[in-house]
Structures are given as C-alpha cells and as structure tokens.
Amino acid sequence: MIDKQLVFIDLELNSREMVLDYIAEKTMNLGYVDNKTLFISETMKREEMLPTSIGYGIAIPHCRSLAVIKPFIAFLRLKNDLHWDEKNDERVNLIFLIGTPEESGSNLHLKYLSNISRKLMHEEFREKLRLSKDSEVAFNLLNQINESIGKTEI
Amino acid sequence: MKIVGITACPTGIAHTYMAQECLEQELKKRGFEYKIETQGSLGAENELDDDDVKDADVVILAVSIVIEGEDRFDGKPILRVPVDRAIKDTANLVDEAVLLTK
Numbered sequence: 389m390i391d392k393q394l395v396f397i398d399l400e401l402n403s404r405e406m407v408l409d410y411i412a413e414k415t416m417n418l419g420y421v422d423n424k425t426l427f428i429s430e431t432m433k434r435e436e437m438l439p440t441s442i443g444y445g446i447a448i449p450h451c452r453s454l455a456v457i458k459p460f461i462a463f464l465r466l467k468n469d470l471h472w473d474e475k476n477d478e479r480v481n482l483i484f485l486i487g488t489p490e491e492s493g494s495n496l497h498l499k500y501l502s503n504i505s506r507k508l509m510h511e512e513f514r515e516k517l518r519l520s521k522d523s524e525v526a527f528n529l530l531n532q533i534n535e536s537i538g539k540t541e542i
Numbered sequence: 543m544k545i546v547g548i549t550a551c552p553t554g555i556a557h558t559y560m561a562q563e564c565l566e567q568e569l570k571k572r573g574f575e576y577k578i579e580t581q582g583s584l585g586a587e588n589e590l591d592d593d594d595v596k597d598a599d600v601v602i603l604a605v606s607i608v609i610e611g612e613d614r615f616d617g618k619p620i621l622r623v624p625v626d627r628a629i630k631d632t633a634n635l636v637d638e639a640v641l642l643t644k
Contacts, residue, residue, distance in 0.1 A: 509563040
C-alpha cells in the first residue's frame with residue numbers, strides 16, 4: 389500500500405498549499421493521479437469543511453476523487469513545522485496525504501488507512517516516525533502495518 | 543463503570559478510527575469496561591449488541607454524521623460530541639461522560 393517513492397523526510401515546505409502541490413506533482417509523475425488541479429481543489433474542499441489537523445503535530449489531508457486513479461498514501465515529515473489552518477493555532481510537521489478513487493473498490497486500502505489512523509494515536513509510534521533517520525526507516529515502519537494486514541486479510 | 547460508544551466521521555476514512563483508538567486508550571487507562579463501535583468506510587465494525595448496551599452506564603456518541611441504530615440507546619444517558627473532540631480532548635470528554643452517570 390505504501391509506496392517508498394511517496395515517503396519524504398525532512399522537506400522544507402511553508403504552507404499547506406505547498407505541501408499539496410508538492411505531493412500532487414509526485415503522484416502525477418508516478419501515475420496515481422491524472423488531474424493535479426482537480427486533486428488539489430478536492431483536497432482543499434475537504435479541508436474547508438473541517439481542517440484535517442488532528443492534534444499531535446499531525447495532519448491527514450485526504451479526498452475521494454475522480455482525479456485519483458490508484459489509491460495511495462503519501463507520508464511527509466517536515467524539517468520545519470507549519471501553521472496548517474487559519475481557523476486554529478495548530479502547528480504540523482507530520483503529514484499523511486491520502487488519495488482514494490471515486491469507486492474505491494479495495495477494502496484492503498481502507499483497512500490500511502483505518503489501521504494507520506489507529507496507530508498514529510500511539511505516542512510511541514509518532515516518536516518513531518519523528519526520529520526515523522531517513523526515508524528508508526520511516527518506510528519500514530509504515531510498511532509493517534501493511535504486512536500485519538496482509539496476514540489477517542484473505 | 544461500563545462505557546459504550548460509536549465513532550463516525552464524514553469521509554469515514556481516518557477520524558472514525560482515530561477517535562475509537564483514543565477513547566479505548568483512555569477508558570482502558572481508567573480501568574473501565576468499554577466497547578466502541580466504528581461506523582466508517584468499512585461499514586459498522588465492533589458492533590454493539592443488546593447485551594453491550596444493556597450493561598452500559600453511559601453512551602458516548604463521537605459522531606459528525608447521522609449514524610445507524612441510534613435507537614439502541616433509548617433510555618440511556620448519552621453524551622454526543624463532534625468526532626474530533628474524542629481525538630483532541632479525550633480525557634475531558636470521558637470525565638463528562640462519567641458525570642452523566644451520577
């Protein structure tokens with residue numbers, strides 16, 4: 389589920405718009421998204437409904453969109469922390485961007501998202517993500533969740 | 543003390559499950575009995591049956607959409623909050639639920 393090429397460690401991006409633009413560009417190039425503008429505008433629409441900063445320095449922007457061809461989850465750890473939404477004071481430095489096609493189909497993908505969401509509520513897991521020395525270590529942490537799902541789901 | 547609850551959010555992708563996890567962690571820490579149902583993109587999971595509800599002292603509904611089967615809780619004290627409060631303000635939320643049992 390998690391693509392090693394979508395794990396980014398210690399980037400410096402100074403706004404929510406820059407973060408979304410950065411990932412949208414990467415997911416376009418990797419064939420997950422086929423319409424960058426639409427993807428960004430639908431993700432922003434979701435943010436405007438209710439900002440996805442969830443406390444603990446984490447934001448989980450997401451959308452279900454026709455612009456998404458294959459489901460994906462991208463992980464970014466910022467070097468800086470950024471003010472996620474003008475409606476509150478939360479500062480964010482861990483970002484999970486989740487893209488789901490309009491017709492999602494795959495339960496496995498949703499299962500992964502629900503597991504990672506639960507996992508993120510554990511301080512120990514957040515610490516490990518913050519301390520991962522490179523994208524390889526972070527990828528392995530996130531991928532463990534994949535493996536544990538693979539075992540229970542048939 | 544036994545607390546049951548339901549979590550649900552508009553997209554059903556993340557907040558639902560985060561809220562469940564936060565509530566479970568807090569309720570476990572306090573040594574309460576608990577069971578939290580999720581109504582998300584995967585449908586209803588960990589569903590509350592009649593026995594679960596019968597024994598519950600209070601019900602927490604951390605929901606930002608209309609949920610299924612709310613009539614199960616008729617006659618029980620109910621604390622209803624937006625789903626994100628269960629994530630950001632879990633301890634105070636549980637305190638409030640406990641107050642409703644008194």
